[in-house]
Amino acid sequence: MSIPDDTNLNSTNPISEAMEAEARKYWKSLLFEGILLTVCGLAAILLPVVASLAITVLLGWLLILSGGFALALTFWSRQSPGFWWSLLSAVVALIAGVVLLLRPIEGTLTLTIIVGAYFLAEGVVTVMYAIQNREKLTERWGWLLAAGIADLLVAAIIISGFPGTALWVIGLLVGINLLFGGASMIGVALAARPR
Template structure:
């Protein structure tokens, strides 16, 4: 069986690629950290930018989906594909036409997601507490933290729409950028 050898070769190629392009990873990491900090400093602007970006993504994907649906209209599921494309176009137009209302809607969705994710994580932790020994408590803590974030977002509506998405995106960009910087600096040393 060649699977372990293939994995080892792939890991080696990845390591070499990162080592060779460590400066690109460093630049991207710094850029993400700067954007993350900017989003955290001005979360309403970041929330609006995310909403507009999603609006364009829905609109473009809907138009492409519509074109592909008509191109392959003999395929099964034509009507479902047509409905899906039309919904994406509609969602994109709504988000682009009324981005401030879109921010509120996205904030509600994010709050509901954190609530559902928190409950699921807690249930998963409780289900696996025997097999995971003391590590299950970390999952329980993560689930409780998700529920706390959901509560902050949902109970703060509509005011939390001003900061929630922008702050969460900013945190994500900051940590993603920091991890890329760490990878770049580690690759540079080897």
């Protein structure tokens, strides 16, 4: 058994040092962005129906933009292999975007079904992984099991309340994500603030 060298224990990672220097340099912009994300997250939590519809409309525009760019690139490189598949993919993105913009409530319903299915699948996979590897992950398998059960509970709430949950679930989940992301960014900014 070898004893670790003290120089290796005290050495720092140059990448993390560079990241810390950048965080100290731009801590105010990190703080501003964190506050902005937190406010947006709180707004989405307080107005989940509005947030759900706004996210659906934003996704519609993103699909139209990406489909339009893909269509242009497909015709620009029409001699390349897979032209017809690329064309089909671009057209599907354009149609999906237009449908989401023209029928945002139905789009929100569809997104809610997808989110519910995701949480259900993620929960089952995480629970099975935790159970199967409980002997290898002796200290962590309980956390994995808890995360899987939490995913299954979220899926149960979404699915059991459907279609009513479609009005608020997307906005609420995005709001929670923004809130935690903003709070963590505020924490990083305050920790990086020059003393």
